[in-house]
Amino acid sequence: MIENFFEIHHGSKDSRARTGVIHLPHGDVQTPVFMPVGTKGTVKALTKDDLEEIGFEIILANTYHLYLRPGADIVCEAGGLHQFAKWSRNFLTDSGGFQVWSLSNLRKIENDGIAFRSTIDGSKHFFSPENVVQTQVKLNSDIQMQLDVCSGYGVERREAERALRLSSDWAVRAIKEWKNHTESGYRGILFPIVQGNFFDDLRKESAEFVDSLGTSGLAIGGLSVGEPEEVFVEKLNYTVQFLSKSKPKYVMGIGTPEYILEAVSSGIDMFDCVQPTRIARHGLYFHHKGMLSIKQKRFERDFSVIDSECGCKVCRTYSRAYLRHIFREQEILSSMLASYHNLYFLHSMILDIRKAIESDSFELYKKNFLEAFHSGAF
C-alpha cells in the first residue's frame, strides 16, 4: 500500500459518506468523484479543454477499445494515453474484462484468461491478468483495474462461484505483474475488484479477500448489472462493511444522481458512467427538478434556459427553444452542448455533496435533492 495515497478529510456524522483526496501521478483527485467516460480516448462530443473547464481531475478510458484500436503500442509510442489524447490530468482505465465478457458468444473464459474475437475484424485475441496489466502500463494509466470475470444478475450460484474464483486468482496474478512494473518506475495504481454476484456469502468472501491484498484502493464490481435499485443499494452496503475504511472505493458503472447519492451514503468515493453523455446525445438534459427531454413540443417557444440554477455556459447562454431546434435538426452542436451541461451538472452536484459532507448534513442534502429531482416541476 502506498503511504498517504488516500487521505480522508471528513466523515459525515450522519452516514458513511466522507470527503478525501487521492494523490495520483497526474495530480490530486478530490473525492467523492464522478469520472466521465472517454472510452476511446475522448469523452464524446467534448474537448479536453471543456473537461478541464468543468473541473474534472480524472477521466476513464477503456482498455479493450484502445487495445483493439489504435493499439496499446501506438499509444505507448505517443508517450502514453495522456500524451496521445493531450489530457494532462489522470486516467483510470478499466481492464476490458466487462467488455470482453459482454461479447458472450465471441469469447471463452479459461482458467488463464479470456479468449475472444475482435468485434471489428473477427481476429483472435487473449486477455490474461498479466497482459492486461502490461497493456495498461503501456497506456500509462494512473489507476488500472485487474482483469476480472463478471456474472449477470440472476445467474446460478455455480456460475457466480466460478467467476469469483477466477477473479480472485487473477487479482493475485495482476498484483504480482503490477509490482514488477512499479519496480521499473511505473507509477500507476492497481485496483482489484470485488465480485461475488448477489450471493451474500460470496460477496463477503470476495470483499474480505480483496481487502486483504494490500492494495491502495479497490473497486466493487458486479453491481448495476440489471438489478433493481434497492438490490443495488442493499448489496453495496452489505459489501462495504467488509472493506477497510481507509481505502478509496470505486463502484463501477454508476452515474445517475440517485445512484451517486446512494453510493456516497455507503461510503463510496469514486464512480463513473457513460450515461450522462449518452443521454445528452438523445436530447436529455439534467435539471435539478428532473430529466428534461428537449424534444418536447412545449419547449418550442420557451426562451428560458435549461436550468436557471445551473451555472454552466450552456445555461448562461442558450434558450430551450434553440436547444430544441438544434436537437431536432440533429446538429452536432446539440450533442456538444447537452454533454457539457450534463457533466457540469453532475460535477456541480458532486461539489455540493462534498460541502454537505463537510458540514455533516449529507443525508439532509440527499433528501432535499431527491425531493426536488423527483418533482419534475420545470
Place this chain on the structure above:
Amino acid sequence: MIENFFEIHHGSKDSRARTGVIHLPHGDVQTPVFMPVGTKGTVKALTKDDLEEIGFEIILANTYHLYLRPGADIVCEAGGLHQFAKWSRNFLTDSGGFQVWSLSNLRKIENDGIAFRSTIDGSKHFFSPENVVQTQVKLNSDIQMQLDVCSGYGVERREAERALRLSSDWAVRAIKEWKNHTESGYRGILFPIVQGNFFDDLRKESAEFVDSLGTSGLAIGGLSVGEPEEVFVEKLNYTVQFLSKSKPKYVMGIGTPEYILEAVSSGIDMFDCVQPTRIARHGLYFHHKGMLSIKQKRFERDFSVIDSECGCKVCRTYSRAYLRHIFREQEILSSMLASYHNLYFLHSMILDIRKAIESDSFELYKKNFLEAFHSGAF
C-alpha cells in the same frame, strides 16, 4: 445606397484585388472575407465561441431551412437570429432560392414566386420576392439576399432567359419591399443577385441591370454550379467588369483556396461555402501543401501535427496519429477539431491575402500559395 457602407482600403496594383471594410449592424467586416456557413443557425460541430476565437465577423444562415424549422416567427420571437443562436456578430442569410430551385420536382417556378413542398413533411409553401424579404427581416439578417431563380450549367438559352427575367423582376420587387422595412427601422442590407447563366450577353445585361438598382452591395449568382474552374474564372471576370468598383461584391458558394484566390483576383470581396466544414467531417484537413486525408494508414504512427505552419489550437495540440484514431472511431471530437482547423486555416489564409493586397503583392502570394498547395508534399 447607404453612405460609407463599404470603404475600400487598398487596391492591389497587380490585380483587381482590394481590401476594405463593410459597416454592418453587428459590427465591421473586413474584406476580402470568407463566411462560414451555419445553415440552420449553427456552423456544424463548432460553437459560436469557436467562431469568435478564430475571428469571424460574419457567418451565413439559410432562409429556407430556418423558415421550415423552427420557423421565422419563433426566431423573431426570440429576438432575431443573433439572439436565438447567440451569435453577436453579423449574419448574412441567403434567400432560399437556391434550395427551393434544387427541389426540382417538388417546386414550380411561377411569375409571382416559387411554389414548393417541404422536404420535411410534404406541406405546401410559396416563396415570393416580398415574403422572402419579410422572412429575412424576421430573422433580422444583416445582409439579406433577394429571391432569385437559378439555372444550371449547360441549360438552353430559353431557360436561362426566363430565369434572368424573373430574377430581375424579383430584384425590383424585393428592393421595394425591403425599403418599406428600412423605413420601419430595419437596418439590414439587401443584395440583389446577378444571373444570366453562362451566356455573355445575358450576364452583361444582368450585371448592368443589378448594378443600376442603387443597392449598397450585390451578389454574383449562377456560378460554381458544376462548370469547369476555367469557365468559372472566365465568367466571373467577365461579369465583374460591368459592376461598380465601389460596391462590395459577393460570389456565392465558393470556398476552396483555389476559388477564393481567383475570386479575390477578380475583385470579389465576399464568399461562403459549406465545403470546409463538410470535408472536415470526412476527415479531410487543409494543409498549406494540399489536402490531407487523415484516414490514411501512413498517419498511424505520425506524432507530428497536421500542419506545423498553422497556428490553430488543433495544430498546437494534437498529433496526426490521434486525429486519425478519433476519425476512424467516428468520434464527434473528430468533426469538431477538423472543422475548427479548416475554418482557422481559411481565415488565416484570408488574413495573409489582405496583407498581400496591402503590399501590392497579391499575385505573387497567390502564385506561391498555389505552388505549395499543389505540391502535396506533407
